[in-house]
Amino acid sequence: MKVLVIGMGYVGTTLSLVLANEGHQVTGVDIDKQKIECLKNKHLYFYEPGLEQLLDKHLDNHSISFSTDVQTGIRDNEVIFVCVGTPQSEDGSPDLRYITATANEIGQSMNGYKLIIIKSTVPVGTNEMVSQWVEEAQVTPYPFDVVSNPEFLREGSALYDSLHPDRIVIGSTNENALQLVKSIFKDLHCPIVETTPRTAELIKYVSNSFLATKISFMNEIAKLCDSLGTNVNDIARGVGLDHRIGSHFLEAGIGYGGSCFPKDIKALLKTGAEQKVPLSILQSVENVNEQQYMYLMEKMLNRLGSLTNKSIAVFGLSFKPNTDDVREAPAFFIINYLLSKGVKINIHDPIVQLERFYSGYDIEQFDTAELAAAGTDAVILCTDWPHYMGVDWKSIQTTMNTPNLYDGRNMLNSKQMTDLGFYYEGVGYK
Numbered sequence: 001m002k003v004l005v006i007g008m009g010y011v012g013t014t015l016s017l018v019l020a021n022e023g024h025q026v027t028g029v030d031i032d033k034q035k036i037e038c039l040k041n042k043h044l045y046f047y048e049p050g051l052e053q054l055l056d057k058h059l060d061n062h063s064i065s066f067s068t069d070v071q072t073g074i075r076d077n078e079v080i081f082v083c084v085g086t087p088q089s090e091d092g093s094p095d096l097r098y099i100t101a102t103a104n105e106i107g108q109s110m111n112g113y114k115l116i117i118i119k120s121t122v123p124v125g126t127n128e129m130v131s132q133w134v135e136e137a138q139v140t141p142y143p144f145d146v147v148s149n150p151e152f153l154r155e156g157s158a159l160y161d162s163l164h165p166d167r168i169v170i171g172s173t174n175e176n177a178l179q180l181v182k183s184i185f186k187d188l189h190c191p192i193v194e195t196t197p198r199t200a201e202l203i204k205y206v207s208n209s210f211l212a213t214k215i216s217f218m219n220e221i222a223k224l225c226d227s228l229g230t231n232v233n234d235i236a237r238g239v240g241l242d243h244r245i246g247s248h249f250l251e252a253g254i255g256y257g258g259s260c261f262p263k264d265i266k267a268l269l270k271t272g273a274e275q276k277v278p279l280s281i282l283q284s285v286e287n288v289n290e291q292q293y294m295y296l297m298e299k300m301l302n303r304l305g306s307l308t309n310k311s312i313a314v315f316g317l318s319f320k321p322n323t324d325d326v327r328e329a330p331a332f333f334i335i336n337y338l339l340s341k342g343v344k345i346n347i348h349d350p351i352v353q354l355e356r357f358y359s360g361y362d363i364e365q366f367d368t369a370e371l372a373a374a375g376t377d378a379v380i381l382c383t384d385w386p387h388y389m390g391v392d393w394k395s396i397q398t399t400m401n402t403p404n405l406y407d408g409r410n411m412l413n414s415k416q417m418t419d420l421g422f423y424y425e426g427v428g429y430k
């Protein structure tokens with residue numbers, strides 16, 4: 001099938017490559033010339049395991065092409081996936097300007113029936129608004145359908161998640177449109193939830209909110225563990241083996257970041273407020289998360305006394321491993337806090353380059369974790385990159401000024417680290 005994907009971000013690029021891999025003829029469009037140039041030249045402009053190989057393969061076999069010409073893309077394709085961004089606006093609600101612009105563009109450029117599939121995460125009722133916007137922009141009243149098909153992939157495992165989804169959610173008011181969307185994904189074997197667009201839209205927000213709830217709940221329990229002298233990692237294992245609970249998203253630490261959890265939780269809270277339905281659990285989830293990095297900072301302050309003239313190494317910048325995405329990454333909240341206290345900061349990340357973010361501050365990036373830690377008073381591990389399991393902790397311990405290790409992801413073996421001579425603290429884990 002011929003398919004157009006609008007928006008070549010993390011979601012749109014991944015979807016385009018997966019659809020090409022499933023045998024569809026895909027055109028990916030974006031208004032960002034630089035991104036399109038990169039993709040045309042077989043360069044994935046963001047870090048995501050496995051995608052560059054697919055890009056190479058499908059450009060070579062001509063099953064995918066990229067363009068900035070959105071209008072021609074719309075005219076040439078009956079099936080259109082919308083994957084544009086829906087960032088947070090100042091009042092916490094999603095900024096729908098890119099969705100509106102896309103709907104206008106589709107309305108103005110369409111030359112026959114179009115199936116418009118909304119992948120972007122949008123508040124309840126947006127699919128209905130898209131129908132209205134398309135209709136208002138139409139020059140000739142061609143028929144079209146708008147179907148909600150939210151995306152559930154995670155960054156860092158986007159390809160795997162797209163090829164092995166737990167479910168596909170399709171919200172449609174039209175049976176033919178529903179069947180057409182199902183046929184596009186026929187080779188992905190998983191349950192399909194057929195529902196209304198409004199319900200599909202809400203499923204997306206509730207999924208992210210529930211996952212975030214698990215994390216914040218465990219982050220609160222981690223504090224209790226510190227107070228009781230128990231181990232939150234063991235608690236997570238003991239609790240998670242009950243499959244009514246499930247073992248995923250029980251990892252305590254410095255809190256969740258990323259482009260989606262923080263913004264989607266805010267968006268659902270906003271929806272609750274608009275509907276006058278207080279979402280008090282979700283509000284607590286957000287409150288816990290916003291304070292979580294400071295919990296580790298307070299532990300460090302208790303030990304170091306003052307941060308004046310201290311030098312601290314921060315390991316990991318991205319909001320999670322296997323991605324270079326730093327949107328809402330807890331590492332940056334920590335860095336900003338340390339900078340406000342006048343700390344000299346040494347950075348290491350296996351992928352992310354700091355030059356993109358700071359200049360004029362006492363902050364320096366090093367090529368290895370070992371170099372970054374030398375001479376510092378503490379190391380703070382902010383991202384659980386597997387890389388940090390393999391660094392030379394023994395040598396790091398000997399070259400630090402004072403070997404204090406704060407593991408914001410509870411990923412290292414506390415006994416091994418203590419045996420090496422570190423003062424080690426995690427979150428609910430020592």
Ligand SMILES: NC(=O)C1=CN([C@@H]2O[C@H](COP(=O)(O)OP(=O)(O)OC[C@H]3O[C@@H](n4cnc5c(N)ncnc54)[C@H](O)[C@@H]3O)[C@@H](O)[C@H]2O)C=CC1
Nearest residue numbers: 007008009010011030031032084085086098120121151155
């Ligand atoms: N990043 C993720 O892991 C996931 C994101 N989502 C949702 O998917 C949506 C997209 O997210 P990302 O891919 O991360 O966003 P992104 O910000 O990486 O990419 C969005 C792209 O859309 C392009 N764009 C904006 N307006 C356009 C227009 N009028 N025509 C053509 N292109 C246009 C932008 O230039 C940008 O390249 C959001 O609603 C997000 O909440 C859902 C699941 C996972």
Ligand SMILES: O=C(O)[C@H]1O[C@H](OP(=O)(O)OP(=O)(O)OC[C@H]2O[C@@H](n3ccc(=O)[nH]c3=O)[C@H](O)[C@@H]2O)[C@H](O)[C@@H](O)[C@@H]1O
Nearest residue numbers: 151152153154155215249250251255256257258260319320
């Ligand atoms: O809507 C989205 O954009 C996506 O948001 C999340 O995916 P993502 O943000 O890429 O990454 P996650 O693996 O969910 O991690 C989010 C944050 O939670 C943190 N986390 C995760 C799990 C855990 O147990 N503890 C924990 O602190 C991670 O370190 C990270 O900062 C969801 O997992 C996806 O299903 C969803 O599609």
